[in-house]
Amino acid sequence: MSNSICRKRVRVSDYILTGIIYMCASVSILLLVGIVGYVFVKGIGQINWKFLTTVQSPTKGTFGIAGNIVNTLYIIVITLLIATPIGVGSAVYLNEYAKPGRIVRLIEFTTETLSGIPSIIFGLFGMVFFGTTLKLGYSILTGALTLTIMVLPLITRNTQEALKTVPESYRSGSLGIGATKWYMIRTILLPSSMPGIVTGIILAIGRIVGESAALLFTAGSSFLLPKAGEWLGKITESGGTLTIQLYLCMNNAQYGEAFGIALVLLIIVLGINILTKYLSKRFDVNSR
């Protein structure tokens, strides 16, 4: 009876292992739901119009994050203005110009290395190189330049992936009708790989928004809005982003305000995630 092949053999170990798999998966899922839910519940009460549009004032005892939002935007814009051309250019070189060999291996290894260096090291480097050697001090510019190095691999890699999906026939087609290489890159390759480039940029924005260790010692922690008419001059002044303000709040045990900022950050990150999903979906359709 027990040897019948018709009856499925019961393996105790199978049940145990299946149980373990389910348990681990539910731990991961519960953690995520718990984190997002907790931040949402604790933070939602903090957020109102005044919280988002005013600057904190210790004398009045009010709290707002307008200055930090503006600083974050400054850093995002400046970082991307510098990092995007370099990152895209680097990807174009690797994919279109370079011949496989030592140099390409070196560039790819360093790009890989850059993406593995922890942000605190970037912070130290930015502090001594941009801050001290180039005499930029604690300023938005120092922070943005530091982050430029940090997000460079993200943009390079995404552009490279996008360039790889452009069919070879596009290249030979445009070269065949007499376009020069630069003309082909400008009019055929870059437009076709635009979704990939944009995905890289959005991922970079996500990284910048969430960054704190690299900015603490480079961009400083000022929470003031730029003075009217001095929008450009602001980049040489200190400016703390949302994450830095969150850290400072944590340090001062202002947990309520901290949760407000955390929720704002979480919503931005969520938005960025959805945007990249949407874009990469469109990207798939294009490449087919």
Added chain:
Amino acid sequence: MTEQKTGSFSIIGSYKTKKTIEKIAQVVFTICAFFAVLAVFSITLYMIMNGTPALHKIGLTDILFGSEWAPTASDPKFGILYIILTSILGTAMAILLGVPIGVMTAVFLAEVAPKRLAAIVKPAVELLAGIPSVIYGLLGILILNPLMYKWELAVFKGSETHQFTGGANLLSAVLVLAIMILPTVINISESALRSVPDHLKAASLAMGASKIQTIFKVILPTAKSGIITAVVLGVGRAIGEAMAITLVSGSSVNFPLPFNSVRFLTTAIVAEMGYAAGEHRQVLFTIGLVLFAFIMLINIALTRILKKGACERE
């Protein structure tokens, strides 16, 4: 020349300008590509330049193997042995905790879960990867630390030698790190599991192995190199994380026992760089250099593993 300006056409002139533009484009792209090389080179240079003076002044062994950290005392001591040990031990514990959960979740996503459920869980895991590290720190302080404090009170009830930490201890930091490496481990091991060829799976099932046996005896061993990559990347992320654990791990340098308040390589820098001056500041850069050395080792290991994995696949 005037002809070109008015827009009328000369093949030779246009050929020359085109050639120049082509050359310029190539040079510009090449320069862009070397930015990464330049960046890594100058970061290495600056870390060494700023990290070594303290080693000369205070002595290599005094710093690396000294166990007393009293940078602001009148007779300052700069031993970072416990800080290094904390980083190593803390990372190891976080890996031991996070990797099994992460790999099993990856198995769940790639092999066990119904497609629809996986389609919900996967983006959620990606979101987890995007959450800023300060938020993990905030939750660590408000949720983990009180829990740890209760546990601490229960464990060390009546102990007179134990310094109570209020829950900000190594264990709390390890838990935060374990959670933070989860997304990395899950994503990379999942893609490794998915790249296991179907015929191996089919062959195993056809031989009469159950699904679970197939997963543990065929799929996981085949995806080994991908999973090792995931672990190494997790190590890199855990050892380099700073802001999430600065406030969670406590504020004094101690031997890394679970309930001790500890400093990691990263948190020592974050916590003291703001006010450090002179030798103290130089030693903080030495700590940065030690961290940098660890990261470089991990990076080199990673390239080796990836290369080996690529060879095996061929």
